Amino acid sequence: MEEKKPRLSLTGAIVLLSITILFSSCNISSAIRDTQPNYTGNDTYYYELDYELNRFNENFEELIKTLQENNE
Incomplete structure (x- = not known):
């Protein structure tokens, strides 16, 4: 069945x-x-998060530039 x-x-x-x-x-x-x-009040967490994201973007841009220079 x-x-x-x-x-x-x-x-x-x-x-x-x-x-x-x-x-x-x-x-x-x-x-x-x-x-x-x-950004409300004296909360520094968001400032730190923004700072970390900006640093990451800057480092990533530097990495891309370095890789492009090495490929030329």
Whole structure:
């Protein structure tokens, strides 16, 4: 006797996909919100984060310039 495996209907798949997209978009928006500078009060965390990001960008630009010079 063959047993039928339960299948997910099209409507169920769409609902499941919608919930997954909603959850992912909430996570992405939260991550973006956390990286945006929000300078309120005397909180130095955002200044430090901005400083670290700027240093990373400067170092990355220097690395690119060095690699370009070595390739010429």
